[in-house]
Amino acid sequence: MSGSSSSLGTGNQSSLWRSVDGDDEEGDQQLRVNTPFPAPKIMDLPQFQGEHKESLYWGTYRPHVYLGIRTRTPRSLMAGLIWIGVKDGKYVIRHVCEDSDEISKYGWTHHNGRDYGNQVIVDHGMTLTTEFLKTKEDGCGYGGDWALRIDAQIDKDNLDEELWGTGHLFFYLAEEEDSNVLSIGREKLDTPDSSLLAYGSREDIGGWELHIDSTDDLEIHYSGFRTPHFHKLAELVQNAIGSHETGVGLLQPDTSENSPNVLVFQISAKFPVRADISFVSGTGLPSSRDAERVKNITGKQLSNTLIEKQKEFDEKFNRLFNLTDKVSSEAVTVGRAALGNLIGGIGYFYGQSKISLTQDMRDKHGKDFVPYWPAEMYTAVPGRTTFPRGFLWDEGFHQLLICRWDIKICLDIIGHWLDMMNVDGWIPRELVLGTEALSKIPEEYVAQHPTNGNPPTLFLALKDLVNGTSRNQFTTSESNEITSFLDSAFVRLEAWFQWFHNTQSGKDVSSYYWHGRDQTTNRQLNPQTLTSGFDDYPRASHPGEEERHLDLRCWMLFAADRLNSITKLLGNHNEVGNEYESTVRLLSDFELLNKMHLDDVSGAYFDFGNHTEKVRLVWRDTESLGSNPASQELIREVMEIPQLSLVPHLGYVSLFPFMTGIIPSESPILGKQLDHIFDRSELWTDFGVLSLAKSSTLYDKYNTEHEAPYWRGSIWMNMNYMILSALHHYSTEDGPYKLRARTIYEELRQNLIRNVVDNYFKTGYIWEQYDQKNDGKGRGVHPFTGWTSLILLIMAETYPEI
Template sequence: MAGAGRRSARSRASSSRDDDDTKPNLRPPRGRGRNHTSIGIFNVDLRVLLGLSVIAFFAILFLIYNLINPIEQAQTPRVVTPFPAPKLMDLPQFQGEHKESLYWGTYRPNVYLGIRARAPRSLIAGLMWISIKDGRYVMRHVCQDSDELSKYGWEQHDGRNFGHQVIVDQDMNLATSFLKSKGEDSGYGGDWAVRLYVQNHKSKGYEELSSSAHLFFYLADEDGNALNIGGDTLGIHENSLLASGSRMDIGSWQLHLKSLDDLEVHYAGFKTPHVHNLSDLVQENLGLQVRKFGRLQLPDTSDDSPNILVFQISARTPFRTDVAFISGTGLESPRLEERVGSHTGSSLTSQLKEKQREFDAKFEKSFNLVDKLDSESIVAGKAAIGNLLGGIGYFFGQSKIAISGNMNPGNHDDSILYWPAELYTAVPSRPFFPRGFLWDEGFHQLLVWRWDIHISLDIIGHWLDLMNIDGWIPREQILGAEALSKVPSDYVVQIPTNGNPPALLLALNDLVHGVKINKFTAAETDAISSFLERAFVRLEAWFQWFNTTQSGKEVGSYYWHGRDHTTTRELNPKTLTSGLDDYPRASHPSEDERHVDLRCWMLLAADCMHSIAELFEKENKSGKEYGNKVKLLSDFEILNQMHYDDAYGTYLDFGNHTEKVRLVWKETTVGHNYATRELVREVLESPKLGLVPHIGPVSLFPFIARIIPADSRILEKQLDLISNRSILWTKFGLRSLAKTSSLYMKYNTEHDAPYWRGPIWMNMNYMILSSLHHYSGVDGPYREKARTIYEDLRGNLIRNVVQNYHKNGFFREQYDQRNGKGKGARVFNGWTSLVLLIMAEAYPS
């Protein structure tokens, strides 16, 4: 997964005019006498001239406005012009109580614990702590693999009001719980509380660490509003107030700290607009204290009018402390102490236990796993949905977009900013990909809608509102300083001719089908229907963008645009837009290509649009066009003519291809001084147009799309292909490229290790498993064969993911096809969470 985007300054035309140039001349004409007639004529002329002057004045204003604004608009490229339709997030269902209920949350997935509001400039909170690595103190704050934590992640999270996370850092076990509530006196969005519980286990070499711990809880105001230090922060038992302040959105607020343990609390205040590098500020401050005074503690000093307050909480372990954020009216009333008490101590304990029970009950109702799976699988299943919901974030900023015609993602000079936009979305991985990815989100929503339809619609609505006037959606969203800090500059620029699989339609298709069969409550049906009715025009534009910009030469053919046909360093030019990155396509990209996976994505899109049109009885021209498109793309004979290879017994891409390609070392001279070696591509024979002989998930897309008739011999061949241990099958799941492929596990460049060239990916396995489940329930000669393969593959996937989770503490981006070990990004709580739907046997409609 990678992204793109760029920046340029826009100049505004300006116009100024001397006042004398615009003043009408109201003096009477020369040579006129002052008789009655002339006075009467003057009065009439004066009224006329006054009227004309008013008209002229407004005409000039109109001209000035058009000189400034329309010219600026005309100079704004279409690519950064929003889609001209009412926004989905302006629907009444996303306002009022719904919007307020989701205001606060753990919406900063890039840090181990981060809280913010769903607002562009928010009051944010978070947690840091000190650990020891290689004999040195280090600060933990931002999720990163180099921290080498044994475990972290949300074991339970309801996406709204509650979450429980366990972090294991060497000998320290840190449990964090989040609770949100809304009372009569609460400010907008309600109050929230965080419980921190630290335990240490003594082991050789860590006696000092296991005797004490240093936590740092902070508040920062992105708007720059001053935060006030509370009372006697060192005497926490006498005065629990840490900080206070006020904001336009929530009113007055206070932050309190309560604990029955003996704590030492220190603080520091900072004034800076840069919140994303807060851990650097704290480390520098602590380092200064150590150098000056030899103590590892904050100085109990603050900048003037600080917008960041950091509180160091130190104590011998084990210890527990509660942090309560109280907002709204009545902060000076006698009820304040009662409100603080309800968010701390025994009251908080009771509420957290109740929320845990509610989570467990909702989990069972949503996925119905009891008596179907063992307890270890259920624990992993809860972590799958908990981590996905706990990884939902809120982002605000501007994407960087390549100006049309410049397709070099490394060139940041020729780019422009998208409009300022917000995005509420799940993320694939907190340490590696803590931002929005378009095609990932479609798989995420297959889980989320089954848990909370309203959250799912909210997320999909945010994505569709990012659509520009042409129907294009940037495929990777890198919004705001925190998100940008995690992305190499070469991957920031978004290219407006490039797409990404419209996987959001997987979830929308499910919702449409559910409405048709009366699966939902009346309130849910109303919410889905009103959403789809407003979304229809955007979905039409999205469909047409794909249908025109990604079409091939043959009617009904498509290919992923954006492949680099000039590269001399890639063994096989990547197809990042397909989502399958280095999965091998035609060796020489050209306009003659036909990609079978994109054809099937277009069938899904057309079918979804046709279903929505039927739902609203849109028997108009567009509705019929979608029906005709479904017939064309599901035509079995045409599909076979374009993509089927009888020798391989499967479907293949078509393009300009040769297998005689390799990477070789070549010496080049740099200047007149020295020679260097680089790995470059060497083509040993001319490519020819034809089917591309690489087998993998792409080959199975017609099977995934269920185009193949249940009685076709081709279906049998697909089943044989899936279950062949020499091609795709392993006891851990299906490979992402056939073992027989010439590019199986081959590096694509000197440093690009194989990605979609062998390892097991959960999203594709889930889609294949879904169709196995479908064909196992359809009458036909291969029904039992499909059932046997389905049960074996399902068991292999569940067993391997669950074992890896309990052994290593994480879900992983992919799994090794040779030994089943997790690899790629750790804490990959995106589509690997689909293992829960596999457990529940819940598949797309």
């Protein structure tokens, strides 16, 4: 690649669609778009093998269900929990995380990402606590043993004892590998002293056994099923026990199915109910050693270990984030829950992405889509209800936290993302792999478009890792692994940067624009820019090649600067680093930036494009077609010819030069940015900085009849975190605005912490966004412990270097 100023022109997108071997007849199978990047896979590095890989083998890697356990392998033995709750006087079944369940609270309060987690679920008066533990002892199979403690209690003073008299929990095993057999430990039913529920064998872990232990009087029923639809296990259980609205039936042994791939165990008992379920691997003939291992992860010994693990988590949390004297004890609770559920929400997925073709390629190959190569993904997720899958734009923010908690897990996740790169340097913006992930996404969002990008936020965490290594903040072992990782990843990071430069460049040198906006829409008030991550944030009213998107320009500067830092760390700066330095100099040229994006009158930075403010949505009559009568629909009406100009919408995009530190500390333009941020008539509230100023003509406006405002006023934590980072930076830089930046920083930090903490204790959740009008009330997806978890770094006053 070349980062020199002469190379920053308009790229050619045609190469995206050429067949690898030219125009061959089998080109639809070998398009560049679904050809892997030609470099060794990062996840094949020695540091991701051996002990590290085995330590992460089992985990709570199914974030879309309230409790789901699986291995990091394409075809896994899976486990999970289903239960019967009560809502509006009727029995209801719980399994997949759904907003419609109206669960009062759920989420991992503690999770270390490796061998321990504690989750609390409050379901209409029932409190269900699930604690997960992994151990590795002599004799264990690959990945070790694990245990699950389930504790269910009810509020007897406020609940109908007739409905809540007996608790019904359903624990299941599901085998994705067709050749493996699940066997019932039938002696459990005949011999009260036996704890064996099921047993089997897998090539990876050898023989295994599933046991249950409890001091309560449990009634256990079971059934075996065969199904390929693991994402519909709740429906399978519901059908087996009959209608659960007025009563709960019992599972019956199914003797007709000789080779079930799903075993379900119904555990019924009077409240409160507590049961320990243990999974031991590497078993053979019954032995005292296996019995001892079961004993070690059940009962009193499990209690002691769980207490010790929680203590270890708390001690590490306190050591890393050092919140003492910085925030209240209530805030510490929220920060701990934010971290715990972010890490507890890390998932493992396997499958093939769906890639959309351009019209030319559709005509040539007779297909609308092609599959990406089969791939595995280990990733944090933004939210377990609506967004339990990988998002490229979100992941960089996730890793700002995770890299501070567990560097190896951070590198593992980033490595999985970079291994999803195709030959052109493109990475899908969303990853929907496997049937369970597909079951939680609308069909229209599944296909990925290889002409479209997403902000390269992975560089956020990489910068921290580079700085920490350069300053000897890590152990020698950690520094060596970071350096080895970056050495292997550098060719992919370069290709990613070059993909942006080749495909997203604008007409003017140093300009960029997000491709993928709909130039023909007559229904959206302002055509969305999903690729930017800001969805409905107002851009030029008429998309086109003349656009200059300020945020993408700053992201490119950010990426070039990080690549330059990596070359210095790796010692090859003389070879390629000077090219990145040239790019950094060009994109940080303050006069050039101002010429292209600054409005001299307001002192604000804006996008540039073909734009008019005279746009509105109006009702129009539709024609009757066949049996469909005429009706009305909202259609976009343009009332004046658009002109090439700055796009006068003040908001998060406007603040990117400030957030990335381009503005000199002594410049009056910096003072203008502080004015805009701290102005209550524009961006400032008592709950955080708005995404779009109140003065904008599109502030809080619907984009279509049914598309409520998203980035048009609501308060988002990721951008507030970046604003705080910049305020913190400028508060330490000599200049006339140093003290003012500090004052605004302190007030904004307190506002954000107070609002997130208040919402958590009022609602039980951390939220996707916060309402700028309704007293800062949480809105959108919940729990959203993706980038909203950055509230913990805000509490700790830990920010990436600008």
